[in-house]
Amino acid sequence: MSTAISIEKLSVYFGEHHDLFQAVKNASLSVEQGASFGLVGESGSGKSTILKAITGLAPQWDGHMAIEGADLTHKRDRAFYKTVQMVFQDPYASLHPRHSVDQVLTETLHLHGFDDINNRINKLLLDVGLGPAFRFRYPHQLSGGQRQRVAIARALAPEPDILLLDEPTSALDVSVQAEILNLLSDLRSEHGLTYLMVSHDLAVVAHMCERVAVMQNGEIVEIIDVADMRAGKTTQDYTATLLHASANRVA
Amino acid sequence: MSTLLDVDNLWVKFPTRNGIFDAVRGVSFSLGRERLGIVGESGSGKSLTGRAILRLIRNPGIVEAGHISLHGENLLDKSEKDMRAIRGEKISMVMQDPKFSLNPVMTVGDQIIEAYRLHAKASKSEAYKKSVEMLEAVAIRDPKRVMKAYPHEMSGGMGQRIMIAMMLIPNPEILIADEPTSALDVSVQGQVLSIMDKLVKDRGMGLLFISHDLNLVSQFCDRVLIMYSGRIVEVCDADKLHEAQHPYTKGLLGSLPKFDEPSDRLQVLTRDPAWRDAPSVEGRA
Numbered sequence: 351m352s353t354a355i356s357i358e359k360l361s362v363y364f365g366e367h368h369d370l371f372q373a374v375k376n377a378s379l380s381v382e383q384g385a386s387f388g389l390v391g392e393s394g395s396g397k398s399t400i401l402k403a404i405t406g407l408a409p410q411w412d413g414h415m416a417i418e419g420a421d422l423t424h425k426r427d428r429a430f431y432k433t434v435q436m437v438f439q440d441p442y443a444s445l446h447p448r449h450s451v452d453q454v455l456t457e458t459l460h461l462h463g464f465d466d467i468n469n470r471i472n473k474l475l476l477d478v479g480l481g482p483a484f485r486f487r488y489p490h491q492l493s494g495g496q497r498q499r500v501a502i503a504r505a506l507a508p509e510p511d512i513l514l515l516d517e518p519t520s521a522l523d524v525s526v527q528a529e530i531l532n533l534l535s536d537l538r539s540e541h542g543l544t545y546l547m548v549s550h551d552l553a554v555v556a557h558m559c560e561r562v563a564v565m566q567n568g569e570i571v572e573i574i575d576v577a578d579m580r581a582g583k584t585t586q587d588y589t590a591t592l593l594h595a596s597a598n599r600v601a
Numbered sequence: 602m603s604t605l606l607d608v609d610n611l612w613v614k615f616p617t618r619n620g621i622f623d624a625v626r627g628v629s630f631s632l633g634r635e636r637l638g639i640v641g642e643s644g645s646g647k648s649l650t651g652r653a654i655l656r657l658i659r660n661p662g663i664v665e666a667g668h669i670s671l672h673g674e675n676l677l678d679k680s681e682k683d684m685r686a687i688r689g690e691k692i693s694m695v696m697q698d699p700k701f702s703l704n705p706v707m708t709v710g711d712q713i714i715e716a717y718r719l720h721a722k723a724s725k726s727e728a729y730k731k732s733v734e735m736l737e738a739v740a741i742r743d744p745k746r747v748m749k750a751y752p753h754e755m756s757g758g759m760g761q762r763i764m765i766a767m768m769l770i771p772n773p774e775i776l777i778a779d780e781p782t783s784a785l786d787v788s789v790q791g792q793v794l795s796i797m798d799k800l801v802k803d804r805g806m807g808l809l810f811i812s813h814d815l816n817l818v819s820q821f822c823d824r825v826l827i828m829y830s831g832r833i834v835e836v837c838d839a840d841k842l843h844e845a846q847h848p849y850t851k852g853l854l855g856s857l858p859k860f861d862e863p864s865d866r867l868q869v870l871t872r873d874p875a876w877r878d879a880p881s882v883e884g885r886a
Contacts, residue, residue: 392786393757494643523642523813528856528867535866550787557858557867580861595788596860598820 360413386545388555391565435505439517441497495526609667626831630884638818641828697780699760703752710748720771758789832881
């Protein structure tokens, strides 16, 4: 199996000069094609920043990143965005309030040079379980779960191989979260997608992923198989603390 | 157990273009010196129930109830002036997100002192001392520095602890906590909850804990009301939540991914229209 995402000694910085802040410190990880990899840690631990660095939303980085064997430079081309797409945390903020579902998907498909846009939109909507009736709705006419489905449809539009998922369900109710997580599992097996998923919820990551990187203060503390994590076979104190905190919420 | 608060047949209505929308539909429950949880999905009316108790529903919203009584006094008969004395002093409320509930242009200290002096006749220096003590009680290191700081200089967890300090300083009898920890990390959540728990216990307060997080509520509360589309569908003891009978509660529990029991697919909740129409269960202990 080939490697979909490989990251070596990645450091990401924000700010400049004396305000320079290193959000990610020497992080290395690799994700196999078709695998699902999780990033967990508390807020500010740099987990979302790694996703941002991959998509080019955090321009100040050094180290080495490669997608499907091709090295990434500081500029991303269109072919990159045909391979890698991202789903954001808050479906209420990530869709343009004055663009209908049709406009959102048309724009993406148009940018990627597809011509049978009409058929593709219908197929995408069916794929994410919405159906053509939703095509001309605006975001405010959709529920949170439906919006996240549109955001997923948009990410799937360029037929990517890799999806970066930044807390895709943390803004949703548990019942809706179950629907979206099931949808993501189905899409992954249908399209053979690779997932890199960020979440602060260990149960969600354990459900979705096979391997997990635990982050603290910008560093990857440990990379561990989910099966080992379930069995409590961790070598790091911090992972154990995190496991304990998520099992016993009231100390 | 003595009853602090009793809510009888509470309705919250909003007039819309398509007629009146009933957000809360005939909810009755009582709160003693205990930790009572209200759980439900977004839109189930749980937050509105909390706000209705403090009469914080603004126009055009309409609150109707048999009574909302605090120690036998009906809050619905109070004037707005009397209500202001009750808010904070008798019943106070911690909101979800500290970023939006603290005044961004006032120092933390000034806000806490203000909260204290509104209800207690105290000199400035006394209030300052009291505020520092309160910040210590919510486990803030270096409270003197925090007193001088502005809210944006605080982390989310600190902000929420400051909110709790501010709400508890007038020494209320009832604390309504509306999703007090959903904006926080799992690791900080535990800390904030145990502080809140300790303070509530030490002072013998009643706590109304509103949350969408079933696991959290089952670990933290004594009794739980489960709300669905404006009604209470089930009441149970928190430690027996996992033996719940109602299909909605079971569905919610089933849709959670379980850390120690992996499965390929999650259960999806199928909603029965009959749940919406069934009469509300009474939530009195």
